Amino acid sequence: MQKNLVIVESPAKAKTLEKFLGKDFKVMSSYGHIRDLKTKEFSVDIANNYKPEYVVPDDKKKIVSELKSEAKKAETVWLASDEDREGEAISWHLAEVLKLNPEKTKRIVFHEITKNAILHAIETPRHIDVNLVNAQQARRVLDRIVGFELSPILWRKVKPALSAGRVQSVAVRLIVEREREINAFVSEASFRVIAEFVLPDGATLLKAELNKRLKTKEEATQFLEACKKATFTIDDISTKPVKKTPAAPFTTSTLQQEAARKLGYSVSQTMMLAQRLYESGLITYMRTDSVNLSDLALGTAKEAILENYGEKYYKFRKYSTKTKGAQEAHEAIRPTYINNEDITGTAQEKRLYELIRKRTIASQMADAELERTTISIDISGLKEKFAAVGEVLVFDGFLQVYREGTDDDGEKEQENGLLPPVSLNDALKLQETVATERFTQRPPRYTEASLVRRLEELGIGRPSTYAPTIQTIQNREYVEKGDKEGVGREYTVITLSEGKITEISKTEIAGADRNKLIPTDIGIVVNDFLMEYFPDVLDYNFTASVEKEFDAVAEGGMIWTDAIGRFYNVFHPIVEKTSAVRTEHKVGERELGADPVSGKPVFVKIGRFGPVVQLGAANPDDKNAPKPQFASLIKGQSIETITLEEALKLFELPRTAGEFEGKEIVAGIGRFGPFIRHDGKFIPIPKNLNPLTISEEESVELIKDKRTKEAQRSIKKFEEEPEMEILNGRFGPYISYKKKNYKIPKTVKEPKELTLEEAMKIVNEAGEKPATKKRAVKKK
DNA sequence: CAGTGAGCGAGCTTCCGCTTGACTT
Numbered sequence: 103m104q105k106n107l108v109i110v111e112s113p114a115k116a117k118t119l120e121k122f123l124g125k126d127f128k129v130m131s132s133y134g135h136i137r138d139l140k141t142k143e144f145s146v147d148i149a150n151n152y153k154p155e156y157v158v159p160d161d162k163k164k165i166v167s168e169l170k171s172e173a174k175k176a177e178t179v180w181l182a183s184d185e186d187r188e189g190e191a192i193s194w195h196l197a198e199v200l201k202l203n204p205e206k207t208k209r210i211v212f213h214e215i216t217k218n219a220i221l222h223a224i225e226t227p228r229h230i231d232v233n234l235v236n237a238q239q240a241r242r243v244l245d246r247i248v249g250f251e252l253s254p255i256l257w258r259k260v261k262p263a264l265s266a267g268r269v270q271s272v273a274v275r276l277i278v279e280r281e282r283e284i285n286a287f288v289s290e291a292s293f294r295v296i297a298e299f300v301l302p303d304g305a306t307l308l309k310a311e312l313n314k315r316l317k318t319k320e321e322a323t324q325f326l327e328a329c330k331k332a333t334f335t336i337d338d339i340s341t342k343p344v345k346k347t348p349a350a351p352f353t354t355s356t357l358q359q360e361a362a363r364k365l366g367y368s369v370s371q372t373m374m375l376a377q378r379l380y381e382s383g384l385i386t387y388m389r390t391d392s393v394n395l396s397d398l399a400l401g402t403a404k405e406a407i408l409e410n411y412g413e414k415y416y417k418f419r420k421y422s423t424k425t426k427g428a429q430e431a432h433e434a435i436r437p438t439y440i441n442n443e444d445i446t447g448t449a450q451e452k453r454l455y456e457l458i459r460k461r462t463i464a465s466q467m468a469d470a471e472l473e474r475t476t477i478s479i480d481i482s483g484l485k486e487k488f489a490a491v492g493e494v495l496v497f498d499g500f501l502q503v504y505r506e507g508t509d510d511d512g513e514k515e516q517e518n519g520l521l522p523p524v525s526l527n528d529a530l531k532l533q534e535t536v537a538t539e540r541f542t543q544r545p546p547r548y549t550e551a552s553l554v555r556r557l558e559e560l561g562i563g564r565p566s567t568y569a570p571t572i573q574t575i576q577n578r579e580y581v582e583k584g585d586k587e588g589v590g591r592e593y594t595v596i597t598l599s600e601g602k603i604t605e606i607s608k609t610e611i612a613g614a615d616r617n618k619l620i621p622t623d624i625g626i627v628v629n630d631f632l633m634e635y636f637p638d639v640l641d642y643n644f645t646a647s648v649e650k651e652f653d654a655v656a657e658g659g660m661i662w663t664d665a666i667g668r669f670y671n672v673f674h675p676i677v678e679k680t681s682a683v684r685t686e687h688k689v690g691e692r693e694l695g696a697d698p699v700s701g702k703p704v705f706v707k708i709g710r711f712g713p714v715v716q717l718g719a720a721n722p723d724d725k726n727a728p729k730p731q732f733a734s735l736i737k738g739q740s741i742e743t744i745t746l747e748e749a750l751k752l753f754e755l756p757r758t759a760g761e762f763e764g765k766e767i768v769a770g771i772g773r774f775g776p777f778i779r780h781d782g783k784f785i786p787i788p789k790n791l792n793p794l795t796i797s798e799e800e801s802v803e804l805i806k807d808k809r810t811k812e813a814q815r816s817i818k819k820f821e822e823e824p825e826m827e828i829l830n831g832r833f834g835p836y837i838s839y840k841k842k843n844y845k846i847p848k849t850v851k852e853p854k855e856l857t858l859e860e861a862m863k864i865v866n867e868a869g870e871k872p873a874t875k876k877r878a879v880k881k882k
Numbered sequence: 883c884a885g886t887g888a889g890c891g892a893g894c895t896t897c898c899g900c901t902t903g904a905c906t907t
Contacts, residue, residue, distance in 0.1 A: 111900065111901065112900095112901060112902080113901090113902075131901080131902095132900090132901080133900085133901045133902060133903095134899080134900035134901030134902080135899070135900045135901075136900095138899090138900090139897090141896095142894095142895095142896095161902095161903095162901095183900090184900085187899095188899060188900055189900080191899095191900085192900065192901095238899090241898080241899085242897095242898075242899080244897095244898095245897050245898045245899085246896095246897055246898085247897085248897065248898095249896055249897020249898075250896060250897060251896095251897095252896085252897085253895075253896035253897075254895085254896070256896085257894095257895065257896080262894080262895060263894080263895040263896080264895080264896080265895085265896045265897070266896080266897080267896080267897045267898070268897075268898075269897085269898065270897085270898090377902085381902090389900090389901090563898085563899095564898080564899060564900090565899095566898090566899055566900060566901080567898060567899060567900095570898090570899090571898085574897095709886095709887060710886085710887055711886070711887070714887075716887095716888095720888045720889085721888085729887095729888075730887090730888075732886080732887050732888095734886090734887095755885085756885055768885085770884080770885065771884095771885095772883085772884035772885080772886075773883075773884055773886060774883070774884070777884070779884080779885095784883075784884060829907085836907055838907085843907050844907095845905095845906080845907085
């Protein structure tokens with residue numbers, strides 16, 4: 103008979119725990135929540151004081167029955183889920199679903215997985231904190247109400263299958279508003295002046311920048327004119343110490359940001375790699391908002407630093423989180439064993455591990471000390487001064503191990519280097535002065551990682567949801583990750599050299615962006631709609647203010663259903679009212695004008711399949727009236743900016759783009775985007791081309807490309823059996839037989855060498871297994 | 883796969899937070 107059953111949330115944690123606890127303890131995992139509201143139904147009984155209707159989802163039934171039977175056998179069940187709101191709720195659901203006897207059930211929590219911490223937890227058990235559980239129920243029910251009442255409004259008013267929610271809708275709002283700021287941004291020009299001097303030794307050069315920017319070209323020319331006759335003298339040399347402090351150990355959000363900056367990983371990529379490191383026992387838990395390191399980790403970090411760098415490099419630091427609403431159920435993300443420098447794993451895993459390890463070590467290291475020297479240069483007859491700034495690293499401290507990345511994607515701050523030796527009152531000879539026109543920077547578009555940072559600052563979303571949220575807003579086509587081409591911009595460079603002033607005009611590309619989050623028409627329309635009718639829910643402080651209520655519930659000072667009731671009584675009437683508003687035109691619809699040929703009105707709006715233009719009004723009363731014509735917008739067009747001319751062009755599709763091998767080439771836009779059709783075959787048009795303008799030459803090239811690709815797709819054919827073929831696919835080689843596909847086992851080294859018999863064997867063996875489920879294809 | 887789409891029709895879509903597999907054409 104098993105004496106003790108301990109239930110934790112994750113299997114990796116269960117494994118390590120079992121080692122510490124020994125024979126008398128069996129440790130199992132619940133794999134997160136085991137019970138939730140139904141997925142397809144509202145599941146909150148409004149009339150019955152917001153009673154939630156919980157079910158065990160199908161994919162959790164097996165684990166629940168296993169837990170149930172083990173719990174029955176155990177003398178004592180220890181609920182060891184996380185200490186936060188969600189963890190408490192998991193324990194409560196377990197107690198309910200497993201029908202645990204309260205006398206035999208104990209609730210324990212620990213902050214680090216060490217023998218002492220666990221034994222201490224076992225000695226000091228408590229009961230399930232019902233208030234904390236209720237705070238979680240309030241959070242859950244609120245999110246359900248918001249999500250399941252708002253989304254259907256969008257289906258009716260904008261487009262089916264859209265969604266809205268407390269977290270995702272604010273994420274979209276941030277991106278939409280940033281894009282509007284960018285569109286409204288007017289850059290201001292000014293001239294930055296940099297001079298190059300020769301020191302009294304007649305050889306050494308010193309670069310210095312003017313202490314102010316000059317507003318206009320005239321001002322800049324005037325200044326250079328004044329420099330012609332001026333003398334330059336060093337009138338001040340000041341040196342001051344500067345300290346740099348290491349960054350705190352990683353949380354989920356900072357790890358995602360840094361991995362994006364330094365390694366170029368997407369947010370979800372980082373999480374997948376971290377998950378593997380965690381499951382291999384190499385790092386601590388990767389979904390955390392805590393910057394705290396356990397005593398054990400602090401101790402081993404200290405030892406490692408003392409041993410490898412010496413005492414001078416060590417500094418004890420305790421970090422505290424500043425994040426709103428942080429729950430700190432876990433430690434910061436750190437290596438399990440700090441001395442473990444080399445790990446086995448893929449190259450990507452190794453790089454992420456190295457990042458985590460270095461950041462952790464650096465966080466317990468001494469400040470870096472720099473000496474910053476500023477040389478001030480007087481210009482005779484003028485108030486302005488030139489300044490040369492140099493930095494010397496006096497003590498590298500933590501920088502020996504780790505330097506935090508920066509986000510600046512605009513002009514790079516130049517690194518301040520070492521300055522040559524100079525003395526006060528040295529007279530300098532001006533070699534050259536250059537005034538370059540510079541422009542103020544527009545606000546940056548969000549990247550995945552910078553959006554996560556902003557959401558975290560606002561206290562919106564949790565470490566476990568950052569990556570999925572970003573996925574959701576892209577899946578709904580509210581935003582897309584994309585590139586924006588920059589525009590050419592002229593700027594002026596005025597140079598004073600050898601007593602002559604010359605002016606030239608140069609061009610640069612400004613405002614180009616790569617892999618940034620850009621709102622789509624759908625995202626903009628949905629956001630504007632929600633902002634108009636539900637500004638309270640979209641408010642950046644909405645989450646923070648409901649969190650306050652949840653805190654009051656957790657502390658026992660508020661009844662959770664009262665908190666929900668107050669919200670619902672305000673929110674639901676607005677939902678009712680908004681649904682009842684009969685809009686003659688769809689949300690976001692715009693009339694562009696009239697078609698000069700037919701005189702019919704031209705509209706642009708979000709259709710069932712995305713943005714469309716419409717020629718002619720719908721006539722619901724008259725069945726025989728001509729139906730309106732529709733055409734999808736193409737990439738780069740927006741319902742906000744499209745003109746009547748551009749709209750009318752779209753109705754010309756599909757069009758004949760040319761002829762090849764005696765057959766017509768047709769260009770158009772279909773269900774899967776822009777395409778050309780030739781000889782009954784469809785070929786997608788790549789992003790850099792456009793179905794309205796694609797030429798015969800470009801089309802022919804696409805056709806030829808497709809043919810060579812098709813030729814490469816086939817690895818091997820069999821003369822005896824034409825229906826059997828070995829092909830190259832997205833996931834590597836596979837076998838195709840009678841229109842069905844089969845995976846080639848890993849034991850086959852060279853798919854090329856497969857004989858017909860071997861291939862047939864693979865097909866037959868696969869056939870015995872239940873047919874692989876085909877992914878549901880969305881129809882209609 | 884593909885010249886889609888204005889409304890009699892039938893039913894579907896959706897939230898946020900916990901956690902991992904199953905499975906890939």
